Amino acid sequence: MNGSKVTSTIKDEQLIERRRNQMIKGAVTLFKEKGFHRTTTREIAKASGFSIGTLYEYIRTKEDVLFLVCDSIYEKVKARMEAAFSNENASLDHLVQAVRAYYLLMDEMQDEVVIMYQEMKSLSKEAQEYVMQKEKAMVTMLEQLLEDSIPHRLKQRDISLIANNIFIQGQMWGFRRWMLQKEFTIASYTERQVAFLLAGLGLGDGLRAAGC
Amino acid sequence: MNGSKVTSTIKDEQLIERRRNQMIKGAVTLFKEKGFHRTTTREIAKASGFSIGTLYEYIRTKEDVLFLVCDSIYEKVKARMEAAFSNENASLDHLVQAVRAYYLLMDEMQDEVVIMYQEMKSLSKEAQEYVMQKEKAMVTMLEQLLEDSIPHRLKQRDISLIANNIFIQGQMWGFRRWMLQKEFTIASYTERQVAFLLAGLGLGDGLRAAGC
Amino acid sequence: MNGSKVTSTIKDEQLIERRRNQMIKGAVTLFKEKGFHRTTTREIAKASGFSIGTLYEYIRTKEDVLFLVCDSIYEKVKARMEAAFSNENASLDHLVQAVRAYYLLMDEMQDEVVIMYQEMKSLSKEAQEYVMQKEKAMVTMLEQLLEDSIPHRLKQRDISLIANNIFIQGQMWGFRRWMLQKEFTIASYTERQVAFLLAGLGLGDGLRAAGC
Amino acid sequence: MNGSKVTSTIKDEQLIERRRNQMIKGAVTLFKEKGFHRTTTREIAKASGFSIGTLYEYIRTKEDVLFLVCDSIYEKVKARMEAAFSNENASLDHLVQAVRAYYLLMDEMQDEVVIMYQEMKSLSKEAQEYVMQKEKAMVTMLEQLLEDSIPHRLKQRDISLIANNIFIQGQMWGFRRWMLQKEFTIASYTERQVAFLLAGLGLGDGLRAAGC
DNA sequence: CATGAATGAGCCTTCATTCAT
DNA sequence: GATGAATGAAGGCTCATTCAT
Known part of the structure; x- marks a missing residue:
């Protein structure tokens, strides 16, 4: 559609x-x-x-082109996320795999993400709303993933916050490439973010031990 | 200047x-x-x-106006950060205070942050470079803060990553307000991010205990 | 044709x-x-x-459509006028009947008349010529009518003038509807124009007596 | 203005x-x-x-140009009519002089009249309204002239009708030049229209006597 | 005969920039 | 130093017309 x-x-x-x-x-x-x-x-x-x-x-309208572009980007990202997040066996391992897949996807779609960040405001209010809904849906997918995969219970707000953090950290890999990609490869970036995430959740080995 | x-x-x-x-x-x-x-x-x-x-x-040139605007935003943010980060007595508490101040600052300067995110690409390559340097300097300030304030040693890379995370989480508060500001106030957002940061550093009480 | x-x-x-x-x-x-x-x-x-x-x-050509439209309008008007003017028994009474019929026709074809007035200039010179011929023919019909129906002799020029006046007064009923149709119905308009016409010809009871 | x-x-x-x-x-x-x-x-x-x-x-807007043109035409016509109609000594003679002046004016402004007839519909509804008001005002001037100059009383409706007739007969001199100006000069056209008008009012010598 | 996708010349309008006063 | 009228390149969009299917 x-x-x-x-x-x-x-x-x-x-x-x-x-x-x-x-x-x-x-x-x-x-x-x-x-x-x-x-x-x-x-x-x-x-x-x-x-x-x-x-x-x-x-x-x-020219703006229609932008809308089509934005919409197609979201559609693509969403499809890929859905594929990666399919949680037959929800486990901590599945969480890690899924987050890794997400970062990899963001690496692939760097340019598209940059476009979204910079041009979304050129859409009409209505179209912006539409596109924001889609973005919200993706964050919700991450929330669901967290909820399903983490053994202990987290407050809804914390889930929401962490999902947001993961989401934007992925996007930033592309948007702030000029800074991040001097120090990291997508592999090492993913690795450290995951380690930090698990540590934050009280689940990893902590940052000190997690040798790169 | x-x-x-x-x-x-x-x-x-x-x-x-x-x-x-x-x-x-x-x-x-x-x-x-x-x-x-x-x-x-x-x-x-x-x-x-x-x-x-x-x-x-x-x-x-019209672009000069944009440059002036961007430059002034960075100048302002930088000045405020310097004031907040002045580390006479580097301690974990100081870190927490500084990060809180940073989030508060980002709350104040939401609109300016949005402008930076969306319009920076309209600057000339040269001006972009100049502005990126300033942004890099700010992240470095955060890195310094972390380095000075955390008791145990962290790998440089991890410091860099965490500094980046803090930095963009602050910016996102304004940029993604349509999503975040429905669930959080700047106070609660700051609170949870700090808790999560400390947990990730193996320093906090963990997320479970950190009642809101 | x-x-x-x-x-x-x-x-x-x-x-x-x-x-x-x-x-x-x-x-x-x-x-x-x-x-x-x-x-x-x-x-x-x-x-x-x-x-x-x-x-x-x-x-x-698009212009062909306009030509077709104009032509069909004239054809229609002409046919109707011919029917109304058929002068087996030319008399003053017949004149009055015919003029009345003409005004009624103009009332029916208001929109078409407006189109003619406003769009004719968009036709090619050649097509304009063609259409003007048709209009001329209609005025001639009115002239003939006058000539046949008025007892005393009129100068050709006067006949021509009066025919023209009748002709355009009919068209104006539609073209200036925003003004005329506030004060008149087609019946009263016809009535007064006919009275005035007869008065001008020295045949009516004059305007004073001609109570509405 | x-x-x-x-x-x-x-x-x-x-x-x-x-x-x-x-x-x-x-x-x-x-x-x-x-x-x-x-x-x-x-x-x-x-x-x-x-x-x-x-x-x-x-x-x-391009339409503004058309409006400006239309407005200026009406302004000009109105000014000239006002000058010609100034009725210090309202008399039948004054009526005749004024009508003559009007026809002469219409002769001068033929092209402008044609523009008005053909392009007015390209104006916005609002502008059309405005322009129609002006036209109405001019007809009113003619009505006033008639009222002041004719010895006997006429019904308001008849005055209105006759004013309209005069008005459009003047405009038609330009708009239908391809027809009228083959048979008439502006002088002869004026002459006969005036004669016919007076006859219609029961004031002239009738058309028969009015040798050209 | 009918269809409708493709074309591109051309139109209205905006706006960054200049320069005479 | 300040002003604002003038400029024209450039952009978004329309629409009459054609032609392969």
Whole structure:
């Protein structure tokens, strides 16, 4: 149901899907490079492989492109998280595996995350709301994961806080790459964050012993 | 030394200082509201209390305004952090006080933080570099604080990681307010983050006991 | 002979006739509402009940639609006037009846008249000429009517003038409805115009006596 | 108070006045030639003698230009009518003189009248209302003239009707020039209309005697 | 015959920047 | 030093028209 909120003059639904994927792909590249505002609709059309007229058959506004991009990013992240979090056997080990998978995913999607952070405010209030819901849903997934995997009980608020921390620490790996990626690889970053998380939960061996 | 990298046609240095402060104040309000790109130079001039012609006597480019704004934000944050971190008597308690002060500061400067996150990429590569240096310096202050205040030794990397975590958790309080500020007040957010930090360092009472 | 000057790729003459009638009907509605320039070809196609591709099988240019519309309006008005003016027994009474019928017709075709007044200039010079001929023919019909029905002789010029006056007074009923239709009904408007006409011709009872 | 409803970024009121007059002059020429819709803002700017940027300092919308044009036409016509109708000594003779002056005026302003007839519908509902008020005021002036100048009493409705007739007969001289101006000069047109008017009022010598 | 996706010229409008006063 | 009118490049978007299916 990708981008079902964006109207199109085209009738063929499959074509819409295909063209919009072209569009998103082209736009992501451009947004990464120059940001939403510095990218022109003509550039988007060109990068998507069609004319400006055709572009506007599939969207109504330049902002629609941004929405489509954001939506597709979330959709992708969500799908991957769901796959990684499927908790047949909820255990501490599963928690660690899932968090690792999440950090790995954030490593893969660095550019997309940067786009989200910088351009979301260019969406309409309504679209922002929509996108925030999706982000909220992802944090909730992390909360669920924690709840299911930790032996002792935590206050809801603490679960919520920790889920948030994990979530943004993952995003920051990409957003603050200029700082973090000088000192860490994604592997070592993941490793230490997990160790610190477990320590915080009173479950790990503590930071001192956790030799890298 | 506010914005010494930005050229002006005016000779009187004090006047420059005064005018630029007007400018920054006006611009921050506008950037908060509509972002850098959607704000026009005319609006900035008006909000600053002088004409568009005068505006351009004190800057060379619209981007200069953004730089001035970013620079002033960092200057302000840095000054406040320095005041709060002054470590005559480094102790665990001092660490806790300092971190609390930092979170409080981030609460005060929410809007400014949001501007930084969203508009930094609109600066020139050079200006971005400059601003990143300042951010790096702040993280370093946190690292120093940790190093000085924690009884046992931590690996440099872990210090760096934890400093980063604290730093961004503070920024996220403002940036993700739509999510966090529904569940927490700045007091409770600070409280739990500190508790979790200490637990992670193997120093607190753990999360279970730390009743809110 | 509807629109015989407009080319079509279709062979079947009857189909052309049918499709064009659909087109005219749809277009008139739209032109009334938003004028020729603000109406798109897509809208015309939709209102006509077929696709944009099909539309262009029956016309060559958007302007063709306007021409078809104008032509059909004149055809219709002309037919109705001919019916009303058929002068087996030319008499003053017949004149009055015919003029009344004309005003009634103009009342019915208000919207169409407005379209003619406002959009005719969007036709090509050539098409304008064609349409003006038709309008001229109608005025001539009125002239003939006057000539046949008035007992005494009038100078040709006066006949021409009076025919013109009647003609435009009819059109104005629709075109200036916002003014006239606040004060008059079509019945009272007709009534007074006829009285005034007869008075001008030295045939009526004068305006004073002609109680409404 | 010309065009006081149209906003401008320029502060100097006199400059606004001057520039707008340039604009109106340029626009009238273009609208005459190609109509409002087929005229581009760039053409208007060029014909006005300034750049497109400057044009938009004095208006907000292309439609504003049309409004300014319409308003100025009415203003001009109104002023001239007021001058011609000043009724120190209301008499039949004065009526005839005034009507003659009106027809002469309409002859002078043919192109402007055509513009009004064809483009008024392109104005916003609000602006149309405004412009219609002005037109109504002019008809009222004619009514007043009739009332003051005719010896015997006429019903209000008849006055209104006759005023309207005179008004549109004047406008039609320009709008239907392709027809009328083949048979008449403005002098002869005026002559016969006046004769017919007087006859209708039961005041002239009738049409038969009124040799041309 | 009918359809509708594709095209791109062209339009209106904005806004950073300059410079004469 | 301050002002604000002038500039024009550039951007978002529309829509008449075509043509392969």
